[in-house]
Amino acid sequence: MQIGEASRATGVSAKMIRHYESIGLIPAADRRDSNYRDYGAEDVHRLGFIRRARDLGFSIEEIRDLLHLWGDRGRESRDVKALTLSHIAELDQKIALLGEMRATLSHLAHCCDGDNRPDCPIIESLAGAAPLQHAHRH
Amino acid sequence: MQIGEASRATGVSAKMIRHYESIGLIPAADRRDSNYRDYGAEDVHRLGFIRRARDLGFSIEEIRDLLHLWGDRGRESRDVKALTLSHIAELDQKIALLGEMRATLSHLAHCCDGDNRPDCPIIESLAGAAPLQHAHRH
DNA sequence: CTTGACCTTCCAATGATGGGAAGGTGCATA
């Protein structure tokens, strides 16, 4: 199977498959006489694993860990669960931060008439006249 | 005021102040004889505006729009409100996506015993045995 | 034998920020 077919089978772009190989996330693919990469069922399976993990927001380094756990027959599900829980905590943090941003903006938008007059509390808030309550630096 | 003091006064790093100047987000600062940048009250005000907008998650291009609206005396608060509402919609989308990711992971973690046995539903899900319900590509 | 789809490598860009090198400036203190 050429890289294009592997890409279509897994939803991972050919660009990214080559990239994952270059950073050592996946082993170097076999080559045909034409120097084209050649993929088998196991490679497709691994790429599918990677895509699903990325869809869940795992970083490349976390996926690298997961692949090791996946490939290790003696792995402890405890480790996998710990990695997952840590990821959930990260997601909670992001969600909370975005929620605060949204609340602040929503409050401002609600106070803003939205008509032609230039008295806009949103701009005034940003200008520093009334300090924002929910602002956070990142 | 030198760039370091302007940085401390606004919470924007000196690196970023120079960067914002280089991309035209702020006008080129006055220079002293020493070629050091020189900032006044107006510059600090504008940098504070930028920092607050960034704290709220506005992108550089959105902030560029806001700065124009801010500087335009005849601005319509309608435009500012529209920009804010569009930003709220973006935030809602991100929050929803993260929420789905969290639900999927939480479900998996709940099903994962977390003991020594290698029967880990998290790994099995990622491996494709049981397709995830909440997976999204981005 | 040409066309077009596919593949290869390499280089560069995205967005926001940080790190650091190499060198100039300004001020206080020994």
Place this chain on the structure above:
DNA sequence: TATGCACCTTCCCATCATTGGAAGGTCAAG
């Protein structure tokens, strides 16, 4: 005065995951 130190300058590179494109090689069908 000299030395040190904090500050400034420009320039290049790194991050992270991904995309785009250029320049060129390979393969199948028409």
